[in-house]
Every structure is written in C-alpha cells, then in structure tokens.
Amino acid sequence: MAEKKSASIKLPKTLAGCADLYAMLRDSRLSKQREANETKAEEGIVREHLIANLPKSQASGVSGKIAQVTVESAPEPTVVDLKKFLQYVLKSGSFDLITTSSLIKSDAIKERWADKVKIPGVGSHNVVKLRVHMLKKRGTEPPKGTKEVASKKPVRKPA
Numbered sequence: 001m002a003e004k005k006s007a008s009i010k011l012p013k014t015l016a017g018c019a020d021l022y023a024m025l026r027d028s029r030l031s032k033q034r035e036a037n038e039t040k041a042e043e044g045i046v047r048e049h050l051i052a053n054l055p056k057s058q059a060s061g062v063s064g065k066i067a068q069v070t071v072e073s074a075p076e077p078t079v080v081d082l083k084k085f086l087q088y089v090l091k092s093g094s095f096d097l098i099t100t101s102s103l104i105k106s107d108a109i110k111e112r113w114a115d116k117v118k119i120p121g122v123g124s125h126n127v128v129k130l131r132v133h134m135l136k137k138r139g140t141e142p143p144k145g146t147k148e149v150a151s152k153k154p155v156r157k158p159a
Contacts, residue, residue: 047130066136075124077109085121 012018054062054071061070079085085104089097097112097119099105104122112119 050130051128063135066134068133068135070131070133072129072131073126074129076127077104077106077113077119077122078125079104079121080123081121083121085119088120 012021050062050069051071054069061068089095094108096108097105109119109122
C-alpha cells in the first residue's frame, strides 16, 4: 500500500500499522481529554470558591502573582411570558429582538433597556462572571503553597 503524508504525521506503510497507530493516537487523545475534564472540574471548584468568597462590591477582585480575577454580575434578559413577548414583537414589528438560535437577542433587549423601554414578557436574572487578567505569562511557576506533581497539575500542600 502506498504511503500517504498528512500535514503533521507520517502514516505507516501497512494498514495493520495504521490500525495500531490509530489506536495509540485515540488512547492518547482520550487520556488527555480525561485529564482536561478533571482540570475543568477543579477549575470550576476554584471558580465557585472565588465567586462565593470575594466581596460583593464594585471592586470585587483579587490579584495574585500571575493573575487578577474580578467578579462581575450583570442582568441578562430572559423570557418570563412567551405569549406576551411574541405579541409585543408582532405588534411593534421589533423582529430584531428575536433570533432562531436562542429565541431572544440579548444585545437588542439590553439596548431597549438602556433607552428605558420595557418589553412585555421579558424579565432578567443576574449572571455572575469571573474575569481573569493574566499579570505574567502563562506557564510560569505555580502559586505559592502549591507544588508540581508528575501530572503537571498544582496540588495544595497539607496544612
């Protein structure tokens, strides 16, 4: 069988070799994906801890050695009465308020709110966001009180 080249990988000459390579690559990807999922779960725990413990004020943030995080809370529109909302859209011709993917177009509704226009059937709920601003280049030393382990993930030292 002819050898084919890809942009970043040299394929084996035989199909059997390709099967082995495929299995190894898939196992590698799945392993990295599991590690990424674990890291994402840990990230979520730290995120929720920061949101719960940072002061609830205008300047609600904290700076470490490599990053600064701030907690922001902003109202997001949500449909509370679909019938009233759709009647309003039809009656006013404000079709820019709707979209096919998520029903409402948040930016268009926020613009109306800024102009003090009340839209029937639309309420709001606060969305809390954690903003991260890197102070140093990524990949620098881990924060104080953590140590590197074989998996390259920071782990807290026991107190």
